[in-house]
Amino acid sequence: MPDPARRVLVVGIDGVRLDTLDRLTTPHLDALATEGFLVPVEVDDRTPTMSGPCWATIVTGVTADRHGVWSNNFTGHRLSAFPDFATRLAVKDGRRTFVAAGWEPLMQARGGGPLFAAPSRSVYISPTEDTPAAWEHCDEQITEAAVRLLADPADHTAASFVYLGAADETAHVLGCGEAYEAAILNADARLGRLVDAVRSRPSYADEEWTVLVVTDHGHVDAGGHGGRTAEERTAWLAGAGPGIGAPPRPLRHVDVAAQVFAALGRHPDRHWTLDGTPFAAAPHAVLFDMDGTLVDTESLWLRTVREVAPGIEPDDLFQALGRPVADTASRLHTLTGADERTLAADLEARFLTAVQREATPLPGALDLLDRLDEWGIPAALVSASSRPVVDAVLKTLGADRFRTTVAEGETPRGKPASDPYLAAARSLGVDPAACLVVEDSPTGIAAAEAAGCRVLAVPSYATVEPGPRRTVRRGLAGISRRELWAAGL
Template sequence: MPDHSSSPAPRAPRVLVIGIDGVRYDLLRELPTPHLDSVAQAGFLTPVEVAPGTPTMSGPCWATIATGVGPAKHGIWGNNFTGHRLEAFPDFATRLARVDGRRTFVTGGWAPLMIQQDGGALFRAPGRLSFIAPADHTPKAWDDCDEQVTAEAEHVLAASDPEASFVYLGAVDETGHSLGCGSEYREAVVRADERLGRLLAAVRSRPSYAAEAWTVIVVTDHGHVDAGGHGGNTLEERTAWLACAGPQFLPGRPVGTVRHADVAAQVYASLGRPVDPHWTLDGRPFGS
């Protein structure tokens, strides 16, 4: 009989989703984003079209990303979440925590995502949640907030053991709204990439990293017009993007069309968690 005594143990699956709000896809080619590039080179980076009928606003786009269903199901059509159907279509962190008892972690500074404000929270009951509010709605205050969010996530990712995490960075979007898509906006994108690098380094610093299989997904919700702002139907507003690296993806292999609703489905797939057909997800794992 064959000797399997030396067969390596399967690595424990882990997923990290980093949401960077409002980053224009067309500007990524112009800016130094080495950490995003490293994710893309290990897997892929692809444009994502905001689904027809979905407003190019943060609320409905992040809700689709987190739940795996579109606005017709999750019920979020704007940045006020009143009237949502999140109990029927919960976010992936809450579903994993409630149904499977998985360890999940969510952090960020935009209130409707995290707490009961403006009809929120989108992330209803993850295993661990850290809400860090900006001191004001200015680019500087949001940059400070993202710095605190990143530091918190670094600590949790390095020292704890969440199986699925979501980290939200909002300074790029706030800069676009306040100052347009000029030099300050571009600098905000570069700083977001630096923070992405710190999160990746925190994952790699884990004592158990060699025994883990990490899938990293980096995604934006929508773009901006040149003058700043979104909510319309221009190509710049409707074109988002997503980068992913993980054990299921070979560098440079095409994955076909990727949609926002596919993110939650991929989180479940990366964790080896079969999707219950009663969840009626609109998304599917990348490349399937």
Template structure:
């Protein structure tokens, strides 16, 4: 039996309405093999990176995890940890998390979200600019490719790419923003290639999930209640996920729930997850 593995790629701030207009062959490949479905951020969740990413990786909403903005002070991540921490500390699995946004990876501002994965790679941008964030994402991707292609026994991984969001904040959602989305898609392709080139690739079954946290207004910016800001998306492929199982809409909390299901782990009732696994052709072992 093939060993189940999961890779989640978080691409910050990608508008769903622009994807059909762009050259994103790797996201398209995930969608064609599985699905790409919209996420409507619920009315009680601020359209900010902190709350949305925390919901994505913990499987619970803001009322439980307590992250209401990009300052994580007062969070309840000790009760509702991210999936890389829970899998490593409670199930003895090997997990990996990589990225450059400080609150996710460093113990500052009330964080980090990724408290105790088996392995963590934090690579900070040299400054807060679109160019520096592109360099950061290149370095994060290269580090993740090294980890994933090495054959290391990684059961679940999370890779964060932040340049798209930063480009929108500085330059709006014009040509530079669209090029940043296409660059992020190329980095997704590098990660997918790393999975195919693993020494034991034929003995592994990978679930790959790509997800964004929020959208942007045309001029750049988010945090409000407009449809452009409140619309996110999830793309996924893997065992049991085919175009015939494509859901009409999903919730951010479903990502962590599906990570556990894909690994054959039944959530303990005390986790009180708000998410559910994605619809599949055959039930996940749990």
């Protein structure tokens, strides 16, 4: 079965206060929130609460300090170095992108614009005047144009951005009263038409659509923005799509562009230096530790170490977890004085025998491996055990579940160095930063993080705390797609 085509629709609704939105019944936004989420986003301290800086941050994935848009006059920007996501995808990847908007700085080369430099296709329809009625008519024309493209079965646009500005203009002219609330409801209805257009596509069942809806800033009660009040600084973001659930952390405007790339399976090049990070991203590969992660062998290893060194203290015993036989033998040599080579040979022989007789998959391990295969995500086995032990375990797990395997001694350095995970990623042809490592021990986690990978920790004996790009979970049983997509972000 072919992989589904990935598509992203971003709808920008200018100037919608979150507290006002919370009071209204907005069925289409509410439906997206039920499928995924709707959360507050705070405009950061350095960014003026103005449309130019905020939209630039949203669509470039970098802060105002970098994109250089500080007002609604874009003069002096650095958008050539930090372009919008529609331009990056079109220019760098040759993907089809689409932008529809009526606000001049987004689309026209005046006052330092445009923000959207070179999407594959664009529609610009400006209002005839700056009045609420004229902006409502403009938004209607923009929506009609976007609906035609989104519903076109012959169109294969990867990422679209549709801008709706009437709510913001209404607040400027009439304040945040009944007319403003009506404009927000109109925007929600237009969002519904955009989503319906997507779902009307004959190919919709074979596509994976991510829909993001975001506002740039709020307003004071009388209308207007640009200050630092909570009403002006509090924006919001809604999202739904494959793997998207409740965000694993507070979100920022810079995360929107990062999520667009992630939803399309595009891991950003390092030289893009984005400030944002996605909140749900299918890993390009999942790299599994073996002992204590996929198979119940840590107890066998600890028992083996006790048999070889009966008087070993608990602290020294647990230092052996996740480490190669040679490292443990060296540690035991300092404790017992016995010959390292003899210790290593004894440890290896005893452990291999125990694994051959007693190793069993841990709960959820085989199910997760099978689901990764269904999702088209390659899996690798990266172990601190020797090749004979790895091969013995593969008879239990099924060697065909892994695209590649790395055993102790097959890289210049073993865990906790990064070499084993870097070797696995290289063998699979993927960026380590786009990989998710599943580990149970601090030693293995150190190796994964040194390689720059995301980490899902499933501790066996040693305690592991959550951290940057590290999620902690009790075992693999019942792990959902949403949990996996959010792990380590």
